[in-house]
Amino acid sequence: xxxxxxxxxxxxxxxxxxxxxxxxxxxxxxxxxxxxxxxxxxxxxxxxxxxxxxxxxxxxxxxxxxxxxxxxxxxxxxxxxxxxxxxxxxxxxxxxxxxxxxxxxxxxxxxxxxxxxxxxxxxxxxxxxxxxxxxxxxxxxxxxxxxxxxxxxxxxxxxxxxxxxxxxxxxxxxxxxxxxxxxxxxxxxxxxxxxxxxxxxxxxxxxxxxxxxxxxxxxxx
Amino acid sequence: xxxxxxxxxxxxxxxxxxxxxxxxxxxxxxxxxxxxxxxxxxxxxxxxxxxxxxxxxxxxxxxxxxxxxxxxxxxxxxxxxxxxxxxxxxxxxxxxxxxxxxxxxxxxxxxxxxxxxxxxxxxxxxxxxxxxxxxxxxxxxxxxxxxxxxxxxxxxxxxxxxxxxxxxxxxxxxxxxxxxxxxxxxxxxxxxxxxxxxxxxxxxxxxxxxxx
Numbered sequence: 001x002x003x004x005x006x007x008x009x010x011x012x013x014x015x016x017x018x019x020x021x022x023x024x025x026x027x028x029x030x031x032x033x034x035x036x037x038x039x040x041x042x043x044x045x046x047x048x049x050x051x052x053x054x055x056x057x058x059x060x061x062x063x064x065x066x067x068x069x070x071x072x073x074x075x076x077x078x079x080x081x082x083x084x085x086x087x088x089x090x091x092x093x094x095x096x097x098x099x100x101x102x103x104x105x106x107x108x109x110x111x112x113x114x115x116x117x118x119x120x121x122x123x124x125x126x127x128x129x130x131x132x133x134x135x136x137x138x139x140x141x142x143x144x145x146x147x148x149x150x151x152x153x154x155x156x157x158x159x160x161x162x163x164x165x166x167x168x169x170x171x172x173x174x175x176x177x178x179x180x181x182x183x184x185x186x187x188x189x190x191x192x193x194x195x196x197x198x199x200x201x202x203x204x205x206x207x208x209x210x211x212x213x214x215x216x217x218x219x220x221x
Numbered sequence: 222x223x224x225x226x227x228x229x230x231x232x233x234x235x236x237x238x239x240x241x242x243x244x245x246x247x248x249x250x251x252x253x254x255x256x257x258x259x260x261x262x263x264x265x266x267x268x269x270x271x272x273x274x275x276x277x278x279x280x281x282x283x284x285x286x287x288x289x290x291x292x293x294x295x296x297x298x299x300x301x302x303x304x305x306x307x308x309x310x311x312x313x314x315x316x317x318x319x320x321x322x323x324x325x326x327x328x329x330x331x332x333x334x335x336x337x338x339x340x341x342x343x344x345x346x347x348x349x350x351x352x353x354x355x356x357x358x359x360x361x362x363x364x365x366x367x368x369x370x371x372x373x374x375x376x377x378x379x380x381x382x383x384x385x386x387x388x389x390x391x392x393x394x395x396x397x398x399x400x401x402x403x404x405x406x407x408x409x410x411x412x413x414x415x416x417x418x419x420x421x422x423x424x425x426x427x428x429x430x431x432x433x
Binding site: 004006009012014015016017018019020021022024025026027028029030031032033034035036037038039074076077078087089097099100101102115117151153157158160161162163164178182185186188189190210211212213 | 233319338342348351360380
């Protein structure tokens with residue numbers, strides 16, 4: 001466990017500028033607690049489905065293909081992570097984020113924000129509707145693309161995870177620096193599994209189950 | 222601690238970078254002032270109010286933009302909230318210990334000086350006062366470190382601080398400024414992500430029984 005050295009993504013200048021060069025220090029067994037926040041389960045939201053395909057009732061549907069994304073969050077033993085905060089965000093169908101810091105020339109869709117929060121249910125499950133995000137060129141100077149992806153942040157219990165769900169078949173998957181660092185695990189763990197949705201409000205569904213370490217939670221069984 | 226069958230564990234989802242566009246509005250419900258649970262409340266947590274501030278640098282000593290910082294600490298009684306102490310009368314009800322922000326390289330947290338942690342779980346060591354800091358940024362997935370405080374006698378025997386090699390230990394200790402901010406002592410804790418003066422970071426991946 002000790003001496004883990006973080007790797008730097010190929011063709012990723014920010015990674016080069018910000019990744020520590022020294023090995024990560026091992027934490028003594030007597031002091032493992034306190035490295036991840038432990039947060040109470042959130043009250044059930046009761047607001048129904050998070051639907052990012054419309055910014056408000058009565059507004060036009062966002063441009064692009066509407067998709068459903070669903071899954072279950074559990075720890076390594078399969079126990080559900082109940083009522084955790086899930087934050088999701090992604091680019092629009094053109095590959096542009098509705099974020100003040102995204103200054104690219106990709107088209108901004110006035111009917112898409114693409115950022116939302118939801119709470120996992122008592123079985124750790126979640127579901128939301130959004131638009132299939134576009135891929136985009138992240139570094140035009142070196143020709144580096146980001147394939148289609150949706151960002152996820154999971155905050156609850158003693159877990160703290162930020163990850164991304166990817167889509168099979170994107171031509172830029174194989175050259176993505178993060179995907180390269182993940183190696184063989186990427187396809188099984190990080191790619192949404194396609195399924196047919198029950199109604200016609202979305203074109204297709206993607207199942208993305210998430211397994212969190214629970215960090216120091218293992219010490220409190 | 223119960224021994225578990227570690228062979229059948231499910232593989233963990235990979236950590237991935239937060240990227241440069243973490244939504245700013247997600248932080249609307251979060252605070253960088255832990256001395257009030259909500260601005261509308263009169264309750265104040267126990268303990269000495271302090272300010273912890275600092276900068277986050279990249280390898281070129283430029284301020285790192287778009288960085289998400291999360292802070293997690295014990296209350297003045299040295300109680301860090303966890304599943305083992307829910308409902309404990311020793312927990313300060315006016316203090317929750319979790320703060321977060323997205324900054325362009327400069328942060329400022331108003332809080333209280335955490336207490337010394339007494340061992341609450343079997344096998345745990347006593348701890349010097351510390352604030353845990355988690356860092357998310359474009360370019361890496363997640364980093365964790367802990368800020369200690371100048372002048373605390375228990376620093377000399379804190380197992381986490383002492384896990385850092387002696388030449389770099391001082392990088393984990395916040396220094397007290399001579400000036401105060403609205404009468405509150407100010408501590409400075411700069412974070413260097415990479416290169417000269419690099420901050421020590423910790424590996425908090427779970428230890429499996431068969432590796433421990």
